[in-house]
Amino acid sequence: MKIFISVDMEGMAGITSPSQEREETVSFRRALHNQVRWIIEGIQASEKNGEVEEITIADSHGSGRNLSYDELSQMDDRISLVSGSPRPQYMVACLDETYDVAFFAGYHAGPGEICANMDHSFYGKVVSCLKINGAYMNETVTNAAIAASYKVPVGLVIGDSGLRRQLIDKEMMPWVKFVTTKESLTRYAAKFQPQRKLREDTICAVKEVLASDLKKLPLYETAVPAVLGIDFKSTAMADAVALTPGVRRLSGTEVEITCADMKELACGISALTSLSGTAS
Template sequence: MKLYISVDMEGLAGITHWKDETEERERFRKAMNQQVEWVLDGIAQSKRNAEITHIMIADSHGGGENLSYDLLSEKDSRVWLISGSPRPQYMMPAMDDSFDLVFFVGYHGGAGELASSMDHTYSGASVQNVFINGKLMNEATINAAYAGIVNKAPVGLVIGDSALERQLKTDGMMPWVEYVSTKESLARFAAMYKPKQLIREETIAAVKKVLDSDYTKLPLYTFEAPYHCHIDLATSSKCDVIQQMPGIKRVGGRSLEFTSSDYTEMFDAIHGIASMGRIAYC
């Protein structure tokens, strides 16, 4: 059995602002690694532990240089760690159809979500909304669709803030997932943290619950091809730049659309547009 774990930052406890990453780098990295270690503890305590041969972990925040290869390798010898960027399929790199189950760790609400910790969708500086086939998306659902459509693997566990839980559960984006809420997000840069020991216990219990259940019955998050993407950017000048790319149609001052029959192509294009938008004119 092979597990795939994509790890982000904004949905972690102990973090309320991007400056935590730069001004308190050591504490920030400790929080990320610690949350992943708790997931590994849950795996080790699950009934299927002996069946698991491969644990792929993608460091999916920023430049992908946050998780410790040494620490996680010492914690579990089955860990394969993906670090660094830029890279293809940024938050889901090196995934193929040999993986059985996907976990998202440290994830957060999408851009514009009310009371959401550091809400954004791939880039707070460039992207306001992403719609695929008419559905409003966030990073969790866009990535889950990549896992479901391209690799036929379900997302069984999501660990993140209260706003993402609301989107996935209450708004019906992925109501089937097991969810661990790390903090009650009060505003974009304010949150109420749960006791660390409680998060550890809930993480271990959730991992065990998912692995010990019949995960093969979990639904895949999918769309029917062709895939139509509508993106609202932060400023019209960003559209001025990105509209020059092949296949991109400008449909408004800050809005772009494109269609593809290949979800991987769409997946990479969304990341590419977000990245270009960050460096394009204000």
């Protein structure tokens, strides 16, 4: 069995602002490693632990250089780390059909969700809204759609209450097992639950998912070719992106491009948002 874990930052307990990444580096990194450690403890305590051959962790926040290879290796000698950027399928880089299940940790709500800590989509400084085939998408369902193209289900999502509301209450992905890390109060404020409880909830959720029939977990499938639509935060950003071959300008700030498959779409998100960032 192979398990894939994508680790973001904004949905982690102990963090409420991007400034902590620069100003509180030690506690910032500890928050990420704690959550990963609890997932690994859940795998080790599960009845399927003996079947697990590889645990791939994709460092999926910012530049992808937040997690310590040494510290992860001490947690479990089956762990491999995907680090750095740019890279294909950024947040789910190296995921393919050989994996049995994916876990998303530290994930957050998409842009515009009320009471959602650090809500955004991919490159938050430039993206106002991201759509696939006309449907509003957050990072969770976008990456779940990429995973589904390889027939890999997302069994567990760990994130804030804003994301839980989008996935479960608003039924974007109502079947997924969800662990809530914090009750988001505003964009930059949250109430953290006791760390002991979050650890216990994580371990129990991981064990529950791995005890299930992974082949029967739902897939978040998306029709391909797929139309990627991005509404940028300024016309200057759209101006820059609109020069890319194949990109269609819809309005002052909106563009779209048709992608042959989900791997191409994932690369399109990285390429177009990076290009738009040069005009921000």
